[in-house]
Amino acid sequence: MISIKQMHKKDIDLCYELDSNTISLWSKEQWANEFKKDGTKIFGLLIKNLVIGICVFQVVLDEAQINYFVVNKKFRKKGFGSYLMGYLIKKCEKLNLKNLLLEVSQSNVTAERFYSRFDFSTVGIRKNYYKDGSNALLKEKKINNKIM
Template structure:
């Protein structure tokens, strides 16, 4: 059974564990800070009550910034990422948000392809943004409000 639920602060260890097995993007302290940011929501994608994906996004005025999006490697390329992204897009449209924003490393070709499938277009570049020297591609998806 697949479900999506909002994750709260008591799940910091769970978020940190999935992150360290995938992107290793944030420390435990950084995860704790995400839960405290105003307008930030953290969604968990669950299969049989096991979290296999996480999406962190922050709503600011009429747009949302995706700060983190990951699916456990064992579950990639099976439609779970698309399921989570479609859920996020539909909910942002229900909130009458005008656009979704994110950044992705230009060296992360599979993520770049994934976002392109959802009509995210590159609107800017941050040169040498990541530790490995790769550029950050700033992406945007315009939403249809209901």
């Protein structure tokens, strides 16, 4: 059974473990700090009780910034990332947000292709942003808020 649940401070070890086994973006201390930030929500994608994906996003005024998005390598290309992104977009609609933002390395072609399927468009570039010298693409998705 697939489910999505909000992660809490007690789940830091689960988040850190998945991160360490995938993109190794944050230290345990950085994960702890994410749980303390105002407006930050962390969601886990689970199969039964196994966390296979995580999304961290921060709401600021009428926008949300995706700070972290990953699916365990064993579960990629099976629709789980799309399921998690679909959930996040619906969450943004319910919160009446106007934009969903993220940044991705220009060299991460797979991720860029993934985000383009959800109508994210490149709105800026940060030159030589990453340690490897690659550029960061700033991406934005307009949220379609339905007027009742």
